[in-house]
Amino acid sequence: MSAEPKAEPRAVPRARRAARRPVTPYLRVVGAIAWKDLRAEIRSRELINSMVLFTLMTVLIFSLALELDKEARQTTVAGVLWVTVIFAGILGLGRSLAAEKDRGSLDALLLAPIDRSALFFGKMLGNLLFVLVVALVLVALLTVLFNVSLFEPRLLVVLGLGTLGFSTVGTLLSSMSVHARAREAMLPILLMPVVLPVLISAVRASTAILEQMPRADWLPWIQLLAVADVMFLVGAYVLFDYVVEE
Amino acid sequence: MSYSAQRTGLLKGLTALAAVLFAVAIYLDLFWVGPEATQGAAQRVFYVHLGAFLGAFIAFSAVVVAGIAYLRTRNPKWDTLGLASVEMGLGFSLITIITGMTWARPIWNTWWTWDPRLTSVAIMWLAYAAYVMLRTGIEDPERRRRFAAVYGIIAFASVIFTIVIVRVRPDTIHPVVAGPTQADPTGGFEVAGDMKTTLFFNMITFALITLVLVWHRIRLENLVHYIERRKMEVLAELSR
Numbered sequence: 001m002s003a004e005p006k007a008e009p010r011a012v013p014r015a016r017r018a019a020r021r022p023v024t025p026y027l028r029v030v031g032a033i034a035w036k037d038l039r040a041e042i043r044s045r046e047l048i049n050s051m052v053l054f055t056l057m058t059v060l061i062f063s064l065a066l067e068l069d070k071e072a073r074q075t076t077v078a079g080v081l082w083v084t085v086i087f088a089g090i091l092g093l094g095r096s097l098a099a100e101k102d103r104g105s106l107d108a109l110l111l112a113p114i115d116r117s118a119l120f121f122g123k124m125l126g127n128l129l130f131v132l133v134v135a136l137v138l139v140a141l142l143t144v145l146f147n148v149s150l151f152e153p154r155l156l157v158v159l160g161l162g163t164l165g166f167s168t169v170g171t172l173l174s175s176m177s178v179h180a181r182a183r184e185a186m187l188p189i190l191l192m193p194v195v196l197p198v199l200i201s202a203v204r205a206s207t208a209i210l211e212q213m214p215r216a217d218w219l220p221w222i223q224l225l226a227v228a229d230v231m232f233l234v235g236a237y238v239l240f241d242y243v244v245e246e
Numbered sequence: 247m248s249y250s251a252q253r254t255g256l257l258k259g260l261t262a263l264a265a266v267l268f269a270v271a272i273y274l275d276l277f278w279v280g281p282e283a284t285q286g287a288a289q290r291v292f293y294v295h296l297g298a299f300l301g302a303f304i305a306f307s308a309v310v311v312a313g314i315a316y317l318r319t320r321n322p323k324w325d326t327l328g329l330a331s332v333e334m335g336l337g338f339s340l341i342t343i344i345t346g347m348t349w350a351r352p353i354w355n356t357w358w359t360w361d362p363r364l365t366s367v368a369i370m371w372l373a374y375a376a377y378v379m380l381r382t383g384i385e386d387p388e389r390r391r392r393f394a395a396v397y398g399i400i401a402f403a404s405v406i407f408t409i410v411i412v413r414v415r416p417d418t419i420h421p422v423v424a425g426p427t428q429a430d431p432t433g434g435f436e437v438a439g440d441m442k443t444t445l446f447f448n449m450i451t452f453a454l455i456t457l458v459l460v461w462h463r464i465r466l467e468n469l470v471h472y473i474e475r476r477k478m479e480v481l482a483e484l485s486r
Binding site for chain 1: 365383
């Protein structure tokens with residue numbers, strides 16, 4: 001790297017090519033962007049506070065609206081869990097890229113000599129962390145309030161896979177919806193139908209696990225969930241470039 | 247402009263052919279093929295049901311192809327194909343849902359049930375309705391085309407999901423006619439003999455109808471753009 005550019009007589013095109021090629025290692029970029037979001041969040045706490053409060057309120061409303069008795073709680077708790085995670089997640093996703101665009105820092109990120117997909121995975125990782133925190137708070141909350149133990153290793157796997165798929169699609173679509181009119185309304189409309197394969201299999205798997213059903217009842221859903229995750233990850237990796245090019 | 251008198255002639259011919267085939271298909275469905283042994287006349291709607299779903303599937307697949315082609319070439323004609331296909335796909339999936347409901351009423355004794363496949367097909371419809379919403383929500387035409395292409399590709403996940411759901415987890419009551427049957431479908435039946443012929447004929451007919459309608463819709467879109475351009479030209483002429 002040190003002596004080679006001097007030996008080359010045509011230095012200019014070389015330098016230009018070098019500038020196009022990302023200098024920082026891929027994973028460092030991803031980590032840096034996720035860490036930036038995380039640090040901003042730790043300092044301001046505006047997102048996580050609103051998401052957790054929203055979660056708490058949603059759970060209270062659910063328990064009021066459904067008037068859950070003991071058996072009903074057992075069967076609906078997975079649904080309550082996932083619907084709340086999705087709604088709270090949408091709240092976070094909408095803010096994550098909207099804030100970036102309003103402050104103008106999105107342009108700076110796009111100008112940086114980094115791979116666009118690294119930018120995507122960085123943002124996605126940040127969103128995933130927030131959604132996961134909310135999901136874990138919710139698991140604790142539901143365990144206490146609904147008196148149904150949700151701390152079950154298999155359920156946590158479902159939770160991880162489900163939130164991964166959700167934040168992947170969510171990050172991609174929220175980077176589109178920030179450019180739309182009425183963007184707060186646009187994101188859920190775009191996101192909900194697409195994320196359904198993830199949501200349905202996550203709810204089915206969670207319910208089956210919580211009701212102690214045999215393996216054949218939850219394993220196919222977890223497999224479907226994993227397939228959907230991989231599909232969305234690849235899709236988002238390829239398509240994100242086209243969304244942010246400008 | 248991308249249409250000529252000759253191609254309009256071809257389109258007219260195909261339209262006439264589609265109309266004739268559709269009439270024959272309806273005759274086959276309603277009179278020619280014998281009634282199914284246990285379900286009787288209610289089963290006849292199945293040919294249109296599956297035909298319309300094939301139409302929707304072709305249209306939504308065309309959206310993916312158009313999306314990829316647009317992102318690669320940036321030629322607006324692919325975007326027009328995407329838009330036209332989404333609209334036709336919405337129409338055909340609506341026909342699928344409605345014919346399914348009319349069948350379900352006598353067989354399942356309900357218009358609608360929250361079965362995985364029924365739910366997923368409803369969500370599939372919503373995904374493409376969201377595509378139309380997205381288009382209206384973005385002003386910059388270039389960005390609108392680009393985002394529509396991306397969303398059209400992503401939304402296909404809901405189509406795949408609708409198709410695989412009964413194979414992955416067969417706890418649906420929706421019958422699967424082709425391929426392995428699930429544990430306990432309600433109202434399943436065997437397709438054989440004349441039924442196969444009728445089904446095959448319907449599939450071809452609906453595929454052709456989809457093609458013709460998408461073509462018409464593209465032509466309409468091109469005409470709209472043409473008129474807009476002419477209006478601008480006239481305005482420019484007048485203001486000079």
